[in-house]
Amino acid sequence: METKVFTERIERARKVMERKELDLCILTNRSSIRYFSGLRMNTAAFSILLISQDDIKYVVARLDLLRAERDCWINDIISFPEDTPDYLNILTDHFKQWKNPRVGVELPELNYETYRYFQEKLSNGHFINIAAELKYLRTIKSDEEIKIIRESANIADKAMREALKVAKAGIKEYEVTAVARYTLLKEGSENPSFEPFLASGENSWLPQRYSSEKVLKPYELNLLDMGGIYRGYCSDITRTFSVGETTPEQYRLFHEILTVQQNTIKSLRPGISAGEVDYIARRAIEELGYGEYFPHLTGHGLGIDIHEGPIIDKERTDILQKNMVLTIEPGVYLPGVGAVRIEDMVLITDDGYEILTQTRRDLIN
Structure with missing residues (x-):
């Protein structure tokens, strides 16, 4: 993406800071840092993004410094030594410019140990949780984000089709998801967006959300859930x-839930609330007599995170808007019979929707 x-995005974050009267934001959440920096990091790597009204400072491990300087649009990039007790000593002088700062952080994504460390470095600081406000900035996707998400969904479709073959x-079970993982990576995904799983027979209605050595056989329902990350953006599909x-x-159960x-x-x-969408699915499943066997939300937004706003669940007041991307995935887990969940990614358009995942929805494979 262009600088x-x-x-x-940084300017939108600064408007949040103005409303909250913040002097500084310290971001450690991987998704937020990717959203604002555009830089992909190894999943084991740690970095910090500091945003004030006057500047931006990106702090990375020494091992990542040269690549960050080459690939990231941010000019002020400094490094810290990994696995040392006082790894942010390099920021001591930077923090001195604020006497009693109001500092925005993301809780609970910021772990307690790191949070305490920041409190020691900014002993006179007042820390304010702005995780919800920053997450909201990501709910409505730009045209460029939608292009990337379309390709992410396309890759998920390819992986699903290859796995079904x-x-x-x-x-x-695990032999099927091995094909899904391989195809996701072969087609350009950075990683799976979560651990793909195939739950068959009894494993489906528990549900058991990982693949095991159990073999597939007739007279069972099999639930296959997967997704990938393409250029930072997640996909999610279930058949x-x-x-x-x-x-x-x-x-009967399969066709009833597919209809729901x-x-x-x-x-x-646009304009319908997340709670109303959930009610439509939940009421239909209750009318079928399966209400107690629908244990999860009806859907969720997705983007840089696999689960982000809007959350499609009971009494949620989020209003759907154009260019939101979300999943719809009602499911029933019926002991002794099996589980049925069909999940698709959907883009909210000017006056309706567009389904982004297209893999066939057939019962017999």
């Missing part, structure tokens, strides 16, 4: 299928 994209009776014959109850999911998607439009 202008990131400077505009090998999902036959006699194959193990439910069988590798052979199903019972009449499994057949599709009807819920049809309700999406």
Whole structure:
């Protein structure tokens, strides 16, 4: 993305700082730093972004310094020695310019040990949690973000289709998700956006959210959930299928929940609340008699984080707006029968929606 994209994001963050009367923001959350810096880091790496009204300072480990200087738009980049007790001693002089600063931080993403360390470095500081405000900045996607998310969804579709090709009776759960992982990376994902899993038979209704050595067989429902990260942006897709014959109850459950999911998607439009969308799905499932077997939210926003606003759940007041991207994924987990969840990524448009994930939604694979 062009530098202008990131400077505009910084300016929106500074408006939040003005409203909160903050002197400084100290950001350690990986997603926030990626959003404002544009720099991809190894998942084990730690960095800090400092934002004031006058400057921006990016603090990275020594090992990452040269690459950050080459690839990041921020001019003031300094390094710290990893795995040393006083690793932020390099910021001591920088912090001296504030006598009694109001400091924005992201809780609970900021772990307690690091939080206490900042409090020692800024002993006269007053710390204010601005995690919600910064997350809200990411809910409405730009045209450039939507292009990236489309490709992320496209890669997830490819991985799902390749995984379904090998999902036959006699194959193990983890063998199927191995194909999904391989395809995600082969097609350009940085990493899976979460641990992909295939839960078959009893594992589906528990549910067991990791793949095991269990083999797939007929007369079972199989739930396959996966997603990848492409240029920083997550995808998420779930399909439910069988590798052979199903019972009449499994057949009925699958088609009932697929209908609920599709009807819920049809309700999406700018101006509707997240709580109302959840109510549409939840009421339909309750009317089918499965209310107690629907244990999770109806959907969630996604972008740099796999779960971000808007959250589609009970009584949520978030109002859907154009260029939000979210999932719709009602599910029922029925002991002795199986689980059904069909999940798609959806873009909110001017007057409705566009489904971004296109893998077929068939019961028999």
